[in-house]
Amino acid sequence: METFYHNGVEKSVTIKEAQLFQRSMSLFLGSRLAKITIILAFVTLFLDGVNISSRYKSNRLFGITTFTQRWDKTFQVAEGGTLVLNSEMGNIRIESWPEKKIEIQADAQGSGGAIESYAIDFSQPTSHRVVVDAKHKTFFSYRPHLDLVYHIKVPENFNLELVNGEGKVTVNGLKGSVHVHSSNGDIELINFEGIGKLETEKGTVLGQNVKGTLSASSIDGEIEFEVFQGSLTAKTDAGKLTLMSVDGNIHATTREGNIQAELEGENTGAYFFSEEGVVELQLPSDIKANIEASSEHGTASFLPAGKLKAKKQNSFRKLSGAVNGGGKTIIAKSKEGNVVVAM
Structure with missing residues (x-):
């Protein structure tokens, strides 16, 4: 048996139940992490096409925005x-x-x-x-x-x-x-x-x-x-x-x-x-x-x-x-x- 607290109440579960709980939490957190990673990837791709600095001149051709800079x-x-x-x-x-x-x-x-x-x-x-x-x-x-x-x-x-x-x-x-x-x-x-x-x-x-x-x-x-x-x-x-x-x-x-x-x-x-x-x-x-x-x-x-x-x-x-x-x-x-x- 293992003991843990939920909302301030002491709970007792078997070792097998605890292992199943830990596995489900890992899967839950893993899926959340995967979703966050995908979202960040889309954000990165989106930012790749926006004007992130006023130093650049933008041009739009065939629906695609490009930027130019001169040194x-x-x-x-x-x-x-x-x-x-x-x-x-x-x-x-x-x-x-x-x-x-x-x-x-x-x-x-x-x-x-x-x-x-x-x-x-x-x-x-x-x-x-x-x-x-x-x-x-x-x-x-x-x-x-x-x-x-x-x-x-x-x-x-x-x-x-x-x-x-x-x-x-x-x-x-x-x-x-x-x-x-x-x-x-x-x-x-x-x-x-x-x-x-x-x-x-x-x-x-x-x-x-x-x-x-x-x-x-x-x-x-x-x-x-x-x-x-x-x-x-x-x-x-x-x-x-x-x-x-x-x-x-x-x-x-x-x-x-x-x-x-x-x-x-x-x-x-x-x-x-x-x-x-x-x-x-x-x-x-x-x-x-x-x-x-x-x-x-x-x-x-x-x-x-x-x-x-x-x-x-x-x-x-x-x-x-x-x-x-x-x-x-x-x-x-x-x-x-x-x-x-x-x-």
Whole structure:
């Protein structure tokens, strides 16, 4: 027997009756807690669509209310400085201008809750360094959708250190050092001169009118350069490599994709390898080079056939020789695909 009090009156019940009472109370409280949880979830979703701050402008389209917010910052800087930008998301466009200052404009659009949950912090530790840190305020897995776009202007001679979680990064008209890492987005480098390192996990790397020393890598995307001069290292796992009008020391490798390259200028040596794809090289007619082309399970060929002066007996899988008297070595290899070198 167990004893308890109800409305000031002593009651006696068996242990079995007490256990049944405790179980029923647990079920009752559990159902009440579940109802409260559901209500709170609906309240959260409702608040996600309301204007929770007068700082935001609201727009209503097709019955859906969205809000916008703009961040504006300007920093006086010296040429040769560095902009550090760490952002969890957003499309980022950076271009040069003649002013000795950095102008940053960020525009966000989404629900009130989405904008409220995102923060952008700006700081300038020194006259040569500006830091922008943008991220969600919460670590919860549920995050309302938010569209974020950066428009940034920097001096022409300036350095960049950019890390972006999701979104496209475009850099135009700079001279300096550029390091860009993106988890899920394209990287575009235009009219650039200097040292660069471009890395994306799930995106394409595009370069146009680039001069300097550069490395570009993508795990699951293509790499494409048009008009390049200098030293280029390009590597992708599952994408195609397209290198047009490239002049300099080139090292290009891919595991699953094809390689198409058009070389120009003075030969300083080059290496091209695809594990599973086709390798196609177009050389200038006056190039002086030693050629080594091979394929383990495909064919290797040189066009026109009489232009290559063989140093030893060639086969349909492997050939080597000199053109225009020889020079630096150009290597083109594939494990599974065909290799074609043409002039």
